[in-house]
Amino acid sequence: MKVGIEAINFYGGSVYVDIHELFNSRELDDKRYDNLMMYKKSVGLPWEDPVTNGVNAAKPIIDALTSNEKESIELVVTSSESGLDFGKSMSTYIHDYLELSKTCRLFEVKQACFGGTAAFDVAVSFIKSGISPGAKVLVIATDVVYSTARGTYIEPSQGIGAIAMLISSNPQIMELDFGAYGCHSYEVMDTCRPLANLETGDADLSLLSYLDCLEYSYQKYEEKVEGADFATTFDYLAFHTPFAGMVKGGHRKMMRDKYKISRMDIEEDFKKRVLPSLSLCSEVGNVYSATLYLALCGVIENAEINRSKRVGLFSYGSGCSSEFFSGVISKESKEKIAEMKISENLKQRYKLSITEYDRILDINSEWGFGVQNKEMDCDELNHIYSNYFLKKNLLVLENIHGFHRNYKWS
Numbered sequence: 378m379k380v381g382i383e384a385i386n387f388y389g390g391s392v393y394v395d396i397h398e399l400f401n402s403r404e405l406d407d408k409r410y411d412n413l414m415m416y417k418k419s420v421g422l423p424w425e426d427p428v429t430n431g432v433n434a435a436k437p438i439i440d441a442l443t444s445n446e447k448e449s450i451e452l453v454v455t456s457s458e459s460g461l462d463f464g465k466s467m468s469t470y471i472h473d474y475l476e477l478s479k480t481c482r483l484f485e486v487k488q489a490c491f492g493g494t495a496a497f498d499v500a501v502s503f504i505k506s507g508i509s510p511g512a513k514v515l516v517i518a519t520d521v522v523y524s525t526a527r528g529t530y531i532e533p534s535q536g537i538g539a540i541a542m543l544i545s546s547n548p549q550i551m552e553l554d555f556g557a558y559g560c561h562s563y564e565v566m567d568t569c570r571p572l573a574n575l576e577t578g579d580a581d582l583s584l585l586s587y588l589d590c591l592e593y594s595y596q597k598y599e600e601k602v603e604g605a606d607f608a609t610t611f612d613y614l615a616f617h618t619p620f621a622g623m624v625k626g627g628h629r630k631m632m633r634d635k636y637k638i639s640r641m642d643i644e645e646d647f648k649k650r651v652l653p654s655l656s657l658c659s660e661v662g663n664v665y666s667a668t669l670y671l672a673l674c675g676v677i678e679n680a681e682i683n684r685s686k687r688v689g690l691f692s693y694g695s696g697c698s699s700e701f702f703s704g705v706i707s708k709e710s711k712e713k714i715a716e717m718k719i720s721e722n723l724k725q726r727y728k729l730s731i732t733e734y735d736r737i738l739d740i741n742s743e744w745g746f747g748v749q750n751k752e753m754d755c756d757e758l759n760h761i762y763s764n765y766f767l768k769k770n771l772l773v774l775e776n777i778h779g780f781h782r783n784y785k786w787s
Contacts, residue, residue, distance in 0.1 A: 380504045380555055381548025381704055383513065384441070386717040387671055388434035389538040389661045390419040391765040392727045394734045396533045402731040403528050413533060414621030414655065418662030420729060421521045421537040422761065423740045424753050424773040427459045428470045429784060431519040432772040435541035437717060439475050439515075448478050450543075452514040454499055455485045456492030456666040458570055459520045461746065461782065471517060474772055474784060489568070490617055491694025492666035493518030493540065498700075500544035501553060514544040520665035523745040524574035525738050531580070534620045536662020540670040549713050551673065551688070551704040557605075558702040559597025561590045568695040573746035583695055584623065590699035591616070591627045591691055592634070598701045607635055611689035611703065613680055614651050615672040618658040624651060624672075627691075653679035660723055666694075677706055677714045684708075727765055744774075752776045762787075 396415050400407060421430075439447060453468045461467060466485035486495045493516070500514035519539035526532045542550075567586045568578030599605045616624045628651050632643045654672040656679050664671060669692045676688055685707045693699045729737070737758070744751065753775055755762040766773060766787040775785045 378505060378507065378546050379548055379552050380501050380546055381544070381553040382542050382550040383545040383547050384438045384543040385550050385670065385674060385714065386434050386437050386541050387538060387657070387667070387674055387719050388430050388541075389536075389664075389723050390421060390425065390430070390726065392420050392422060392729050392737075392761060393417040393660075394420055394729045394731070398731060399533055399734075403532065405530060405533075409530060412622040414625065415534060415659050415662065417660050418533065418536045419538055419664075419726070420734060420737060421741060422737060422758065423744055424755060424762070424766070425521070425537070426744070426774055426782070427457050427461065427519040427521055427539070428467050428474075428782065429772045429774060430521065430537065430539035431455060431467065431471050431517040431541065432474050434519070434539040435471065435475055435515060435517055436772075438541055438543055439477075441716075446513070449511055449513045450477055450481060450515050451509055451512040452482045452500065452503060453477065454496040454514060454516050456487065456496040456516070456518045457485065457520050458487060458489050458492065458665055459523065460485065460487065462780070467519070468517075470782065470784070477515070488698050489694035489696050490619075490663075490665045490668060491692050491698040491700070493668075493670055494692035494700055495698075497542065497544065500542075501555070504544055504546055505555060512545075516542045516544055518667035518670060520667060522576070524576065524742060526576060527738065531576070534663045535576075536664050538661055538664040538667055538671070540664075540667035540674075542670065550677070550710050551706050554602075554687075554703045554705065557598065557602045558700055559594045559599070559601060560698075560700045561593035561597060562698040565695075565697050567697060574742065578695065583619075584626070586695070586697050587617075587619075587623065587693050588627055588630055590693050590697060591631065591701070594691065594699045594701040595631070598703075607631055607689075608646070610687060611650065612686035613653060613676045613688045614691075615654040615669060615676050615688055616651070616691040617669045617693040618655065618672050619663045619668070621655040621659050624655065657719065657723070674714060674719055677710050678720060680706075682706060682708050682711050727761055748777050749780050750778055
């Protein structure tokens with residue numbers, strides 16, 4: 378039985394901030410701007426949260442299904458490090474607003490940025506088990522930033538957004554090379570969210586852990602998959618992308634250590650096999666558990682696919698857990714993903730001034746984890762709401778009553 382991604386979509390919000398302008402405003406060292414290889418980052422608005430982003434990513438996929446196909450969704454699995462409740466999963470809200478069948482399992486997984494792949498692995502295993510022939514699984518990786526690390530070098534990379542994936546035995550986007558994977562995980566305190574309003578850690582240690590996991594998870598993949606070769610097995614590569622410069626460093630280390638080739642040859646390989654994956658990530662920022670799959674969308678959108686091509690994927694989550702795996706994409710993948718208009722939607726975002734951006738951060742800080750009662754007031758940002766949300770049929774947060782979050786369609 379085939380298994381993999383039947384459909385995929387990304388919701389990246391409706392506003393962004395220019396990274397270079399942010400560098401200048403925060404008086405950050407401009408020399409480090411080039412290392413980021415990022416140009417814009419999506420910014421969450423007060424009426425957006427991990428639930429609204431997840432639903433807005435999934436709705437175009439669900440709307441394209443027949444009633445029987447919609448009924449065949451038997452699991453809704455969310456992944457996030459931006460949870461809204463210690464007990465109640467976001468899947469319950471998402472399932473409700475997408476009007477899915479009640480004969481469905483709902484739950485949430487967490488392991489930093491690896492969470493999206495953890496949810497994907499659960500979905501794949503359920504489908505591959507054959508326990509419910511014809512079933513589908515909706516996986517949603519969704520993250521926001523409750524407290525932006527203002528004035529630090531972390532701030533420019535902190536994005537928001539959600540990936541929605543339909544996993545089934547009809548993998549029109551990517552057929553998984555089932556059983557072809559390698560894992561490498563251990564305990565380390567590199568980056569973390571110990572408080573609802575705090576993201577902290579050791580950036581240097583995180584980079585070292587990322588590179589370590591890339592090397593050893595791929596090594597385990599190579600041991601498991603006969604004839605696998607990092608340079609020749611994969612037509613394209615998609616890595617977890619905290620920022621694009623980190624991916625470039627990981628690719629460079631792998632090629633240099635394994636093949637001892639020149640810097641020029643490494644750069645050429647990077648442009649050919651890795652750069653397509655960075656197109657969307659460089660426009661959005663780090664979306665945590667969703668980032669790897671946004672990179673995959675970038676590959677499919679930008680790669681030349683005139684035949685079936687293999688993609689090597691590296692997933693990493695701080696703390697840490699990692700996996701290297703692979704799948705096959707085709708011309709059909711490109712046609713299917715074009716229907717979602719991901720790049721087109723990102724181009725239509727509103728550009729925030731730094732003043733607007735800072736004010737939004739102030740308002741957002743009032744809507745984080747643990748709010749008991751609060752009414753949404755869009756008046757101060759009505760120029761954005763009226764132009765980018767009103768009558769657009771997007772899900773938005775309306776209020777919180779007794780910790781229960783209530784949403785409406787804009």
